[in-house]
Amino acid sequence: MFRLNFKIALRNLWKNKGYTLINVGGLAIGLASCMILLLYVGYKWSYDKQFSNYEKTYVVYNNAFTSAKLETWIWTPGLMAREIKEKVPGIAYASRSTFPEQRLISHGQQRFKSAAIFADAAFLKILDFKMIRGNRDKVLQELNSVVLTEGMAKRLFGMEDPINKMVKFENTEVLKVEAVIADVPGNSSVQFDYLLPWALLEKQNQIIRNSNWGMNFCLTLVQLKDNRFFGSVNQQLKGIYKRNEQGSNSEAFMHPLSKWHLYSTFENGVSVGGKIDQIRIFFILAFCILLIACVNFMNLSTARSEKRAKEVGVRKAIGSSRKSLISQFMLESVLLSFLGMLVAFVLMEISLPYFNGLLHTTLVIEYQNWKFWSVLLSLTFFTGFIAGSYPAFYLSSFEPVKVLKGFNIAVNSSLSVRKVLVVFQFVFAACLMVCTAVIYQQLNYIKDKPVGYNKAGLMEVPLQGVLLKDPAKMQLLKERLLKTGAVTEVTFFSKGMNEEGDATFGVEWAGKKPKEDVLFNYRSSGYDFVKTIGTSVLAGREFSAQFNDSAKVLINEAAVKLMGFRQPIGASLKLWGKSFTIIGVIKDFVMASPYQRAAPMVVYYDMGIMTSAVARLNPAQNVSSSVQKIDEVFKSFNPDFPVDRKFVDEVFKQKFDDEQLLGTLANWFGGFAIFISCLGLLGLALFTAEQRKKEIGIRKVLGASTANILALLNKDFIKLVLIANLIACPLAYVVVYKWLSAYEFRVSISVLPFAIAIFLSLIIALITVTAQSVRVVKSNPVDALKYE
């Protein structure tokens, strides 16, 4: 029985190659989209789960209560890890580490700026990356030692054995390679190329050596002996700040390592999601696309039901039960979805490299992984069942007498279901179109929104080696750069132009309410800062060599507004207890998120903490030759360091990565959804045209033109698409409204995206239907009529 049904299913598919192609194609695209999205979702889901005790591992967060609101940070004091390990029961390991920074590491002529982390010995016990060489129990304890990842070791040493060889860090410290660990996988939240002992950081940095409980700067990881200690440990952590520092406004708490990546947004000290929202969107998208492909199949099968009806009638007349008919149709659809899956494989293999580039991931089809196969198989069966369910029940319900007598099945009921399905497809497609359009509008809006300074043609180069903390050398650098003619202005800044961080509660001013804690960004800038970056001074002046500016500050508009100064120039404020005079007010400009208002900022003058040189390129000069000249100047100071220059506007663009990704994905998968829907429409149009062959013939004989008949055939479909749009528009409005409301700066929702969606879907439907029916319409009416 099964074999015969199988054979017949194959013959059926072969006989109707066109429909098979449409069905398999649609299912293949649907399945491939679904699988790629699921791979991505799975990849995101697997974040930080590669460690053997990840379930018992927690990241310590810091809830800081300010008068304005409760802020949650991942930065914790350097003293915390030891305190936890020693005083809190139930702890297996506690480690502190810095956040990765690009630092110079070299071996002979091999010099790289790679991600470095300073960490305790416990760090590698908690995050147990595979040890390729060396002893896990002995690493990161000696002052002059380093642990390399495999990739880093290869780059530095090539095929040589790196163990016990020497490398140079920042061109000053000589370190012995103690161990080599496996490369950090892409789905780890902690990313680094080499690890350095904490002791080295303390040796280099006096502030950190003497740091107290008020300085939050490192990542604290905790591994419990058992998860039953979670409650008690968390209770202990809550008061840990207050026990160690009088008047602290912070509380620490633990967040599971496995949730670090996906649930990283906190509101009022409670996790409220994060990337998980995006993952959910992708998950829903994956299944909707698959569903659309299934709907195609349902539509075409039921549309073709009249052809199958006779077979159903005969089978029933010779003794088939309904159950066996249902199983036969199910078999056909499962077979079809298997064929679709085969094609989907090809599609996936072709498109994965592209998506990997897009998503910054390393997704691969793991052919040896049973999980992959089980997901794949269940997805295929699921698709087959969903797609086959309606046709199977519908077709098997035919009464043999009626269908065998000749045709008059009540087409109306099935037709309305078919219409509903087409409408459903187009609702989804139109929604996606609207969303895509709005995402792009928002992106463009934010990109074009003035950032408060002129970021084009602005270059920043990190200060390193001899240039660090040496005002005389910096001055020399500035002079030499200007002399080349490649740049017109040069200044220095204590952070990258697009970097967040360096914020403090330590600003006081006259009229500040006693319990008011406000977070200020603090920066330090060199002379000519305003001129170089192309912003403006609203009042007063900027730092200049003509004055002694060591006790002067600039503030931005936001700060003026917050402090409520009528006459800010000449007023004074206290930063960390030291008194400063305000000499200028500068325009707000974007450093952190372009979606939010600029935070209040104080800028003081301290050449000792500058980290980058900012230069405006000479617009009259060729960029590549200018860049070369600039490189030469930097090399003359630091021959051993790569220059590592960046264009400010390119760094700025990275702030949109998430939205850009969402836009691109919505574009792609929206395109797929539309394409699959069109395939369905195509098949349906073809079918209708053939079904109405006789009617068309008669109409033509009566004198209808081709255009008349095309209009007739198109009318029904256009109606459906219009209804779909009618449903889709409010739906899409709700979705984009919700999405946009997360942004402080956002486009207002206009008619345009909706118009685009309606127009596009109508045009696409029109073209599809016309292209499909024109062949039938143009045929000679005599051919259609003579068989009657």
Add this chain to the structure above:
Amino acid sequence: MIELKNIEKYYANKGVKSYILRHVSTSIKQGEFVSIMGPSGAGKSTLLNILGMLEEPTYGAYEFMGEDVVSLNERKRIELYRNHIGFVFQAYHLIDEMTVAENIEAPLLYKKVSSAERKSRVADVLDRFNMVAKKDLFPNQLSGGQQQLVGIARALVAQPSIILADEPTGNLQSPQALQIMELFKKLNEEENITIIQVTHSEVNAAYGSRILHLLDGVIKEDLSLQQVI
């Protein structure tokens, strides 16, 4: 074998009942060869469909081999006709996607006959109908007469006790029609299979042993052919 009592069939359309069959009562014994005749619209096919359990009467009692068909549930009914009834249609109604052999085999599949037995029965029937050479052809590769032969072979393979034929020769030319009727007669006489056919043709009806004349849903005449002769 078959007892019909007061069978009625009507369709209600906007309160108006349009009758197809009225007060049809008859009984058919094992081994009879009955022809149902009458003009178009007389209700012949409906009667045949009711006999074949493809349709239910609106009213009346139908006993098939002592069982009350009307009160049977669907599963039992399917069971009953799987085992006892073979259908032959005017338009042959072979399944286009199946070969001749597969078409013949299909009813056996539904009866859950074992594979070996199926093979031997199909081979047997093919042999009997001289169609061994055509067993791998598809229906559209056969002539009408051959297709109808396959149709009959398919009805016979399940070894039914009764064959219901709805104008079996309606689409055929007369030499082929004759051949089919001869076949029916032979089956009836040699294997004692009850045959009920709907026909327009007096010639075809003459092959049978009994004629039911239907007019406007009412049995007008019930002739035994021996009487006629």
